[in-house]
Amino acid sequence: MHFWIQYLRTKKTDRAYYKQLCNILGFAPGHLNLYTTALSHRSVKESADENNERLEYLGDAILSGIVADYLFKRYPYKGEGFLTEMRSKMVNRQTLNEIAVKMGLKKVTLFNKSDSSLKISQIFGNTLEALVGAIYLDKGYDRTKHWVYERIVNPHLFIEDLEMLEINHKNKLYGWANKNGKALEFETLDEKMENGRRLFRIGAVVDGELIAEGKAYNKKDASQIAAQIAVEKLGISS
Secondary structure: OHHHHHHHHOOHHHHHHHHHHHHHHOOOOOOHHHHHHHOEOOOOOOOOOOOOHHHHHHHHHHHHHHHHHHHHHHOOOOOHHHHHHHHHHHHOHHHHHHHHHHHOHHHHOEOOOOOHHHHOOOHHHHHHHHHHHHHHHHHOHHHHHHHHHHHHHHHHOOHHHHHHOOOOHHHHHHHHHHHOOOOEEEEEEEEEEEOOEEEEEEEEEEOOEEEEEEEEOOHHHHHHHHHHHHHHHHOOOO
16 A cells, blocks of 8 residues: 555656566555665756765665674674675675676666767666665664575575685786786785774775775784775776
8 A cells, every 4th residue: 555655756757766666676665765865866956955965875884784784693703804805706896796786787887878988887776775764764664684694695696606716806906007017015004902802903905005995903904905995996807
């Protein structure tokens, strides 16, 4: 009943769009404005309260937490390094973008279609994160967690295959640096005791410029995290 009330209140020209959104979500939005914002790229909405960047920030944290919880419970005897790498495989920008396109978000995302670079960019993965943020604000954590399992993890992320997938972000970053004549170093920016353990902050430095930072309880994991962030920031695909 709620769906039809919302549907009938929607302008006739927007009803097809609304139905498409409901099909993607699997439920009727409680606060439609949240989802409209989540699907609006800054190329068409400049104001921070109208585009999806704030929701993307929130959704990124929520999604990362849900996946971390999922992996923590699935692998009770695995160490931090394994869990961090598995999470990286599941929620990296390229993976999320591919999932978003498969889900149909490219069709409902509002962006400047005259900008050809946006059509092949990873804005749809960002939109997926914003959508998670919208669902969280609209439906709460438990419903969001269920949605992530049902719509992202189970149909798109094949855990056994991901276990076998080797991702070494440092090697990828070194390969890019060598190919482009860049000087790459990983520097220890800070180390301190936290919760009885030594926490390391490692920076990925390219040509003397700090590109990304990673934190972990050992240098290897911290540098891999820094490398992953640098790879995503620099748009390195292979």
